[in-house]
Amino acid sequence: MTVETGLADSFGRRITYLRMSVTDRCDLRCRYCMSEQMQFLPRRDLLSFDELARIAERFVARGIRRIRLTGGEPLSRAGLPVLAARIGGLLGEGGLQELTLTTNGMRLGDHARALFDAGVRRINVSLDSLRADRFRAIARRDGLETVLRGIDEGCAAGLAIKINMVVLKGVNDDEVASMVDWCGAQGHDLSLIETMPLGHVDDRRVDQYVALDTVRDALASRFTLVPSAYRTGGSPRYYEVRETGRRLGLITPMSNNFCDGCNRIRLTVDGRLYMCLGHDDQIDLKSAYRDGGVAALDSAIDAALGAKPLRHTFRIGAGAGPALDRHMSVTGG
Ligand code: SAM
Ligand code: SF4
Numbered sequence: 001m002t003v004e005t006g007l008a009d010s011f012g013r014r015i016t017y018l019r020m021s022v023t024d025r026c027d028l029r030c031r032y033c034m035s036e037q038m039q040f041l042p043r044r045d046l047l048s049f050d051e052l053a054r055i056a057e058r059f060v061a062r063g064i065r066r067i068r069l070t071g072g073e074p075l076s077r078a079g080l081p082v083l084a085a086r087i088g089g090l091l092g093e094g095g096l097q098e099l100t101l102t103t104n105g106m107r108l109g110d111h112a113r114a115l116f117d118a119g120v121r122r123i124n125v126s127l128d129s130l131r132a133d134r135f136r137a138i139a140r141r142d143g144l145e146t147v148l149r150g151i152d153e154g155c156a157a158g159l160a161i162k163i164n165m166v167v168l169k170g171v172n173d174d175e176v177a178s179m180v181d182w183c184g185a186q187g188h189d190l191s192l193i194e195t196m197p198l199g200h201v202d203d204r205r206v207d208q209y210v211a212l213d214t215v216r217d218a219l220a221s222r223f224t225l226v227p228s229a230y231r232t233g234g235s236p237r238y239y240e241v242r243e244t245g246r247r248l249g250l251i252t253p254m255s256n257n258f259c260d261g262c263n264r265i266r267l268t269v270d271g272r273l274y275m276c277l278g279h280d281d282q283i284d285l286k287s288a289y290r291d292g293g294v295a296a297l298d299s300a301i302d303a304a305l306g307a308k309p310l311r312h313t314f315r316i317g318a319g320a321g322p323a324l325d326r327h328m329s330v331t332g333g
Helices: 049-062 080-088 108-118 132-139 144-157 173-186 212-219 285-306
Strands: 017-021 066-070 098-103 122-126 160-166 189-193 225-228 237-241 246-251 264-267 272-274 282-284
Touching: 017 049, 049 066, 049 080, 049 285, 066 080, 080 098, 080 108, 098 108, 108 122, 108 144, 122 144, 132 144, 144 160, 160 173, 173 189, 173 212, 173 246, 212 246, 264 285, 272 285, 282 285
Parallel strands: 017 066, 017 264, 066 098, 098 122, 122 160, 160 189, 189 246
Antiparallel strands: 225 237, 237 246, 264 272, 272 282
């Protein structure tokens, strides 16, 4: 595939990373992510696999080098590995360099091998607790054993797995050290995430927010954390955990803004391109593509990049509602 131009925003940041949400639906209901009575997009509004694949192809031709499939729960969209295989066909020199996926792991056991065959080599699995009762309390569904089996199947298929854990005060913040131990024993890297004020949920986020620097300081009494220069094109600051030999990432959108180095844009499954997780501005790529084909798609992408904001302005405070009505499950993570 020939690269026609690189993509850059008006602040000179090169945009090389696309997160594609392939569904906003999910088989769990994590309390920090969505409410039990979540309203999902009507199916008639969704991009087809063919449209998603063609849009991905155009983005790669324009300079996108990494694509992450996300959601909602990406593996809850029927036939997802078929789409992964089509996008995986863009992998190669001068084209896509990496295809990854973020999943809750519930259906990983069924699809791990097909994902590997599609060209996926690294995935993120969200796991907020290793205790079945807590898993159920956070996700509002049972699933710990299924997820752990899925992780085993993923490893057996050859996928490198990073665990994502949203740290919540009074909910799972006493489990971080055991998660570091468990990840070390299983051979997984771990990223800790601060809860973000996206969308209405049933709990008060201010009650659950923990700044990760305090978590890191507590971990430092048990583990030797060596700052690392490692970067994935994502946003975490990384440490090497000397005792386990694995990496620990801190994703700190609230306490330590990392927007300066932002290299990403996000496509929702109904075809809206968001330039920033923390802003509502978006461009309707679906209509552009359906009405005007590739030329209109290119113009819409250019307009979107010109409008990418410098940074988000999230705040969690007493009495503050969500920063945006849009849930994380719409744009994916
Ligand atoms: N369903 C998949 C999963 O859970 O991995 C992919 C989508 S989920 C929206 C992507 C990531 O966002 C997960 O790691 C999840 O824990 C995280 N997440 C969801 N809502 C969040 C919030 N309000 N603040 C911070 N992280 C959030
Ligand atoms: Fe579903 Fe992922 Fe949101 Fe949990 S975090 S409800 S698994 S989309």
